[in-house]
Amino acid sequence: MNENTIISTIIYTFLAFTLLAVTLVIFYYFSNKKITKNLLQKKELEIRYEKDLTHAIISSQEKERLRIAQDLHDDISSKLSVVSLNIHLLDTENLTQEEYIELKNKIINLVNTTAESARQISHDLLPPVLEKFGLHAAIDALCSEINMSKTVQVSYSNSLYFAKAEDEKNLHIFRILQELINNSVKHGESTRIQIEFKGKEGKNTCIYKDNGKGFDPEKNTLKEGLGLRNIRSRVELINGTLRIESENGKGITVEFTF
Structure with a gap:
C-alpha cells in the first residue's frame, strides 16, 4: 500500500x-x-x-x-x-x-x-351523623334513607377503619358517594346499588356498582359532566385514584382509592 x-x-x-x-x-x-x-x-x-x-x-x-x-x-x-x-x-x-x-x-x-x-x-351542608359518629355511620344512614324509598335498594359493606379525626377526607368520601348515588338514580335509573369499602393491593378502596342504564365512556357526555368532575376533584383532594367502567345497559362500576 x-x-x-x-x-x-x-x-x-x-x-x-x-x-x-x-x-x-x-x-x-x-x-x-x-x-x-x-x-x-x-x-x-x-x-x-x-x-x-x-x-x-x-x-x-x-x-x-x-x-x-x-x-x-x-x-x-x-x-x-x-x-x-x-x-x-x-x-x-x-x-x-x-x-x-x-x-x-x-x-x-x-x-x-x-x-x-x-x-x-x-x-x-354537613350531615350531623358524619360530624358526631363518623363516616361509617353516615354512609350507613345514607343507605338506610335511600332504602326507605323502596324504589332503590343499596347494600353497604365495610372492612376499613375510618378515623373520625380526618373530617375533611371523610366529608369528601361522603360527598363522592352522594354524587354517585344521585347519578345512579337520576341518570342511570338504577334499582340496585352496591357499595363496598375494603383494602385492595395495599390501598383503601371503595368499589361502587349499580345496575342502571350505564353509558358508553367514549361517546356519552355524562363522562365529563359536572357531577363527574366534582368526583374527580374530590378524589384528587384525598390523593386517590379513580377508575370508571361502564357499558350501555350494563350499569357502572366506579373504584376510587384514598
Missing part, C-alpha cells in the same frame, strides 16, 4: 467519522427538540386540566351557594314572613278565643316546619 492510498484512507475515514458525528448531533438535536416539545405540550395539558378542574370546583361551589341561598329565601324566609304576619294578627281587635288558639297553633306549626327546613339545609 503506497503513501497516497494510506492518506486517502485516513481522509475518507476522517470524513466518515465526521459525517457520522454530524448525523448524531443533528439526530440528538431534533430528538431533544421533540422531547422538549412533548414535555411542554404535556405540561400545558396538565396546566389546562388543573385550570378546568379549578373552574369546575368553583362552579360547583357557586352552584351550591346559589342553591342554599334559594332554599333560605324560598323556604325559610317565606315561612318566617308568614309567621310574622300571623303574630301581628294576634293583636287584631275582637279576636275570639277560638280564633286566637287557631292562630297560635298555626304559628307553632310554622315555627316547627321552619326549624325542620333549617335542619335539612344544615344536614345538606
Whole structure:
C-alpha cells in the first residue's frame, strides 16, 4: 500500500467519522427538540386540566351557594314572613278565643316546619351523623334513607377503619358517594346499588356498582359532566385514584382509592 492510498484512507475515514458525528448531533438535536416539545405540550395539558378542574370546583361551589341561598329565601324566609304576619294578627281587635288558639297553633306549626327546613339545609351542608359518629355511620344512614324509598335498594359493606379525626377526607368520601348515588338514580335509573369499602393491593378502596342504564365512556357526555368532575376533584383532594367502567345497559362500576 503506497503513501497516497494510506492518506486517502485516513481522509475518507476522517470524513466518515465526521459525517457520522454530524448525523448524531443533528439526530440528538431534533430528538431533544421533540422531547422538549412533548414535555411542554404535556405540561400545558396538565396546566389546562388543573385550570378546568379549578373552574369546575368553583362552579360547583357557586352552584351550591346559589342553591342554599334559594332554599333560605324560598323556604325559610317565606315561612318566617308568614309567621310574622300571623303574630301581628294576634293583636287584631275582637279576636275570639277560638280564633286566637287557631292562630297560635298555626304559628307553632310554622315555627316547627321552619326549624325542620333549617335542619335539612344544615344536614345538606354537613350531615350531623358524619360530624358526631363518623363516616361509617353516615354512609350507613345514607343507605338506610335511600332504602326507605323502596324504589332503590343499596347494600353497604365495610372492612376499613375510618378515623373520625380526618373530617375533611371523610366529608369528601361522603360527598363522592352522594354524587354517585344521585347519578345512579337520576341518570342511570338504577334499582340496585352496591357499595363496598375494603383494602385492595395495599390501598383503601371503595368499589361502587349499580345496575342502571350505564353509558358508553367514549361517546356519552355524562363522562365529563359536572357531577363527574366534582368526583374527580374530590378524589384528587384525598390523593386517590379513580377508575370508571361502564357499558350501555350494563350499569357502572366506579373504584376510587384514598
